Amino acid sequence: MRGLDFQRKTKVIVVDDNYDHASGIRELINLENEYEVIANAGNANVAISLIKKYQPDIVLMDMNMPEVDGVSAIMRIMELKLDTKIIVLTAYDDPDLIFRAMKLGAKGYILKTMASHQLIHALDEVVQGKIYLPNVLCSRFFDYFQNFEKNQQNKMEEDENNLLNDLTNREEEVLSLLTQGITYKGVAQKLFISETTVKTHVNNIFQKLQVNDRTQAVLYAINKGFLNKQKMKIA
Amino acid sequence: MRGLDFQRKTKVIVVDDNYDHASGIRELINLENEYEVIANAGNANVAISLIKKYQPDIVLMDMNMPEVDGVSAIMRIMELKLDTKIIVLTAYDDPDLIFRAMKLGAKGYILKTMASHQLIHALDEVVQGKIYLPNVLCSRFFDYFQNFEKNQQNKMEEDENNLLNDLTNREEEVLSLLTQGITYKGVAQKLFISETTVKTHVNNIFQKLQVNDRTQAVLYAINKGFLNKQKMKIA
DNA sequence: ATGTGTCTAAACCTAAAGGTTTAGATTGAG
DNA sequence: CTCAATCTAAACCTTTAGGTTTAGACACAT
Numbered sequence: 058m059r060g061l062d063f064q065r066k067t068k069v070i071v072v073d074d075n076y077d078h079a080s081g082i083r084e085l086i087n088l089e090n091e092y093e094v095i096a097n098a099g100n101a102n103v104a105i106s107l108i109k110k111y112q113p114d115i116v117l118m119d120m121n122m123p124e125v126d127g128v129s130a131i132m133r134i135m136e137l138k139l140d141t142k143i144i145v146l147t148a149y150d151d152p153d154l155i156f157r158a159m160k161l162g163a164k165g166y167i168l169k170t171m172a173s174h175q176l177i178h179a180l181d182e183v184v185q186g187k188i189y190l191p192n193v194l195c196s197r198f199f200d201y202f203q204n205f206e207k208n209q210q211n212k213m214e215e216d217e218n219n220l221l222n223d224l225t226n227r228e229e230e231v232l233s234l235l236t237q238g239i240t241y242k243g244v245a246q247k248l249f250i251s252e253t254t255v256k257t258h259v260n261n262i263f264q265k266l267q268v269n270d271r272t273q274a275v276l277y278a279i280n281k282g283f284l285n286k287q288k289m290k291i292a
Numbered sequence: 293m294r295g296l297d298f299q300r301k302t303k304v305i306v307v308d309d310n311y312d313h314a315s316g317i318r319e320l321i322n323l324e325n326e327y328e329v330i331a332n333a334g335n336a337n338v339a340i341s342l343i344k345k346y347q348p349d350i351v352l353m354d355m356n357m358p359e360v361d362g363v364s365a366i367m368r369i370m371e372l373k374l375d376t377k378i379i380v381l382t383a384y385d386d387p388d389l390i391f392r393a394m395k396l397g398a399k400g401y402i403l404k405t406m407a408s409h410q411l412i413h414a415l416d417e418v419v420q421g422k423i424y425l426p427n428v429l430c431s432r433f434f435d436y437f438q439n440f441e442k443n444q445q446n447k448m449e450e451d452e453n454n455l456l457n458d459l460t461n462r463e464e465e466v467l468s469l470l471t472q473g474i475t476y477k478g479v480a481q482k483l484f485i486s487e488t489t490v491k492t493h494v495n496n497i498f499q500k501l502q503v504n505d506r507t508q509a510v511l512y513a514i515n516k517g518f519l520n521k522q523k524m525k526i527a
Numbered sequence: 528a529t530g531t532g533t534c535t536a537a538a539c540c541t542a543a544a545g546g547t548t549t550a551g552a553t554t555g556a557g
Numbered sequence: 558c559t560c561a562a563t564c565t566a567a568a569c570c571t572t573t574a575g576g577t578t579t580a581g582a583c584a585c586a587t
Contacts, residue, residue, distance in 0.1 A: 159434060159437070159438070160437070160438070161438075162438045187427070187431045188427075188430055188431040188434040188435075190430060190434075192422070192423075195423060195425060195430060196422045196423045199394060199423040199425075200423075202394070202395070203394070203395070203396075203397045225532085225533065225534085226533090227533075227534060227535095228533095235507070236511070237511070238503070238504075238505065238507040238508035238511050240505075240573070240574090241573070241574075242573085250534085250535070250536085251535075251536055251537085252536095253535090253536050253537060253538085254534075254535050254536055254537095256536095256574080256575075256576090257534085257535075257536075258534085258535095259574085259575080260575070260576070260577090263575080263576095268473070269473075269575085270473065270475075270543090270574075270575075271507055271574080271575090272470070272473040272506055272507055272510055273473035275507055275510065275511070276471070276472075276473050276510070279514065460562085460563065460564085461563090462563075462564060462565095463563095475543070475544090476543075476544075477543085485564085485565070485566085486565075486566055486567085487566095488565090488566050488567060488568090489564075489565050489566055489567095491544080491545075491546095491566095492564085492565075492566075493564085493565095494544090494545080495545070495546070495547090498545080498546095504545085505544075505545075505573085506544080506545095
């Protein structure tokens with residue numbers, strides 16, 4: 058695909074607070090016929106206004122900037138809802154940073170330590186609409202992603218402070234029905250027990266969860282991932 | 293790293309309901325010195341018991357199986373909490389399938405249409421603890437991932453059937469307090485209005501949301517992303 | 528066999544929630 | 558100006574919900 062578009066060069070804006078570094082990247086990119094660095098920005102605010110003005114095809118963004126951090130900068134650029142594609146360029150391979158950048162919609166992620174031809178390759182891939190994430194960073198991302206999701210599901214059981222763990226089986230059943238917005242009478246019918254028994258269970262639940270009413274109990278349950286647990290039991 | 297472990301071969305279990313296909317993969321893998329297919333499984337249940345029994349290093353899993361679907365199978369294998377690594381092998385490059393498999397903890401994802409040496413390469417990468425996701429599938433994943441997160445936030449406003457959109461500003465405020473488990477009296481104090489006024493609002497909310505009590509209203513609100521909306525208003 | 532935990536259930540009470548109707552004040556659109 | 562929507566509020570009522578105490582039946586462990 059490189060060089061097929063004779064109409065115009067691919068417009069790139071470089072965002073980096075280090076002027077020397079930005080200049081280096083600029084020269085490197087301008088060596089390529091199909092790319093053109095149309096502007097440099099030393100901070101996020103300047104970057105935003107330049108992007109609004111020029112609507113570049115690609116923004117190469119350094120992540121360790123003063124004042125506004127890189128993640129916020131990406132967020133603000135994405136909110137513009139332009140066709141501009143963001144490639145992150147940073148010294149850090151921090152999984153959390155990679156995860157957040159990609160989540161927000163970055164199309165590529167490159168380490169500064171990587172060879173310069175990789176930068177050009179990243180540009181090539183991204184202009185074609187692909188994602189550019191080197192294998193090393195890809196693995197980092199997924200380590201974080203999978204553990205993140207896993208933790209979301211399992212943090213409940215692992216949490217010593219989770220009062221839901223004090224509930225008996227029957228109480229869990231009752232709570233499960235409460236989280237569906239069912240009345241005492243309804244719960245009694247579903248569990249084939251009397252309404253007063255349900256009340257007893259509910260009162261015990263309230264004491265164990267240290268709440269005062271069913272709404273708070275339901276909210277506590279939802280926040281602690283109780284619903285996920287119930288779903289898993291069913292499946 | 294290949295061939296450095298003289299102690300034992302890497303144990304692989306192949307899960308595929310198509311016997312011929314499973315056999316083909318088995319032979320292919322057994323050509324490699326460092327790998328050994330120790331078992332085949334034609335369905336998820338057999339697979340689970342074989343995995344429990346042999347605790348293989350790698351499970352190669354076909355996703356289009358009858359009875360139990362591949363995603364559920366992955367979920368059940370992950371629940372065993374073994375060191376077994378799952379590589380998905382399927383004919384489909386459906387982004388949703390890729391996303392769910394990776395989310396659940398799959399370490400690799402290969403299409404059946406891909407060359408056989410890629411399968412071996414995937415095994416090599418995964419035994420080293422890396423993630424194997426070919427560029428095409430990686431892009432598919434991120435397209436889904438980035439839109440997924442975006443959609444989660446915006447699906448509410450876009451939903452024509454979302455009854456929350458019928459609420460007035462004041463009703464939203466009241467509902468917001470209900471979702472914090474606050475009583476009529478508490479809401480009245482927070483909003484500097486009388487308790488009966490709160491009741492009126494709440495009744496209107498119930499009618500608009502077509503529910504009968506506060507618990508159901510709170511659940512409706514949570515399910516439709518009301519809490520996210522409130523958070524966004526703050527930020 | 529004795530105690531502990533769980534599930535069951537009743538009686539009794541108060542507080543809160545929910546349903547209905549009516550209505551005044553304000554605002555903004557036609 | 559008038560209509561509609563919204564926010565406010567009261568009176569009246571019924572139904573749940575929640576709190577407390579007591580207690581029988583069963584299982585399980587020491």
